[in-house]
Amino acid sequence: MARVITVEEISKHAIPEDLWLVVDDTVYDLTGFAPEHPGGAGIIHRYAGKNATAAYSEIHAPSLIKTSLHPSKILGTLDPSSITSEWVKPPPTVSKSFSPDSKPPLDTLINTHDFVSAAKQTITPKTWAFYSSAATDLNTKARNNSAYIDIGLRPRILVDVKNVDTRTTMLGQNMSVPIFCAPAAMAKMINPEGEKGIAKGCKKIGIPQCISTNASFPIQEIFDSVSGDDRYGDFGEEKQLPIFFQLYIDKQRHKSEALLKHVDELGVKAIFLTVDAPVPGKREADERVKADESLSTPMSGAKAKNDAKGGALGRIMGSYIDSGVNWEDLPWLRRCTKLPIVLKGVQTAMDAKRAMENGIEAIVLSNHGGRSLDTAPPPILVLLELQKCCPEIFDKMEVFVDGGVMRGTDIFKALCLGAKSVGIGRGFLYALNYGQEGVEKFVEILKDELETTMRMMGVTDLSQVHPGMLNTRAVDHLIPDREEHPYAKWHPKARI
16 A cells, blocks of 8 residues: 655655655655756756646656656655645746756856856846845945955065964864854755755864754754764864854744754854844845745744735745844843854944943854845944954954955955954855855865965964954045044934
């Protein structure tokens, strides 16, 4: 008697290494067949864990799949009583100019910009719109990158740089290079492996990953995906993946409390509280492309939909976020978790100093990748502002930078100005276009560039960097000074 399989069970098998789909109410295991599919693996990956009957029937005869596969790959029949309205919705339509099988070979990519170009050419229009979009006129997004160009390097010569060391720590966690994967929502949109693929790549190369509240998988599943046999490195050292958790506080506080308890028990190393997005920014490119209404995020419970304003996933799926969160809520957060608290999204020296005074362990200088408030300051310039207005904070807490990092020279400049490490969000998503191997190569490229920069600068260890290695004259005039600001001095509403 054929096994009857529920939609819930089928949906669990939706990554290239474990791929089921349904055709004509029959459940198939296509894990091994997908790479050999004459039409390419992309179409099969799109329907992983879903019903592919309509797409299959457009091209193939009804009997072909049964006669082409070994009987062992026929797992059973679909339980019709388990079908939900969410499950039957098809994946987004793929434009002819966005073919997942046309991306250039991974070994032809030589810098992080190549990953962006490959993603733009090969992922679905909605995925590109969601990941690449930023607030209104995109000025901050562009400035996040260009601000690094205006800061010059001052190389020293005749230093023995045969051996350089990029290792450092972040919140007490060892890392092979000062890069961490910043939290980014719904990574499964670009690759069925989603955050699991990023986790595997980060573990292999030895850097931390920060999981978003809006991740594609429950955090337990992401932990489980990297807790296999690959535990020890080449020299017998234990390999660990430090996982941080990014928190949006839910309007229903009990949900956030339960989630915090859960991640504490799992072994998360820190809580990153996002503070630069009390409401979603207006991301017009994302609004213009209809959302796939089958999308949902398991930890937040958010679901995608379209409305009269458009289809922006950030706006629609962020409706659960409590916009009333303020400084007075930090004691509540302390009661909910024993972990270090990091404020992600600090954009002024005043708030950095206030975070220090509140005993916060670390801050991330970030403007949400330009996705929240257009014309907000680039993080690297906020880092300069901290050096100018409150340098004492670097002795009291760790400071990280997130936004605009595309080169090893960018990383080096941030470290010179006091950042402990840099976060990258979009870049990891674009790298995931190539799965775990893409994530590994993406970080390796940046590590190689950082090592080259260190050698050119006469630096062999990251403990040797300092602001004097930079020429910041081109941007110094852009940095506010509390004592000299013409409005902050006298305006009764200025909070300084």
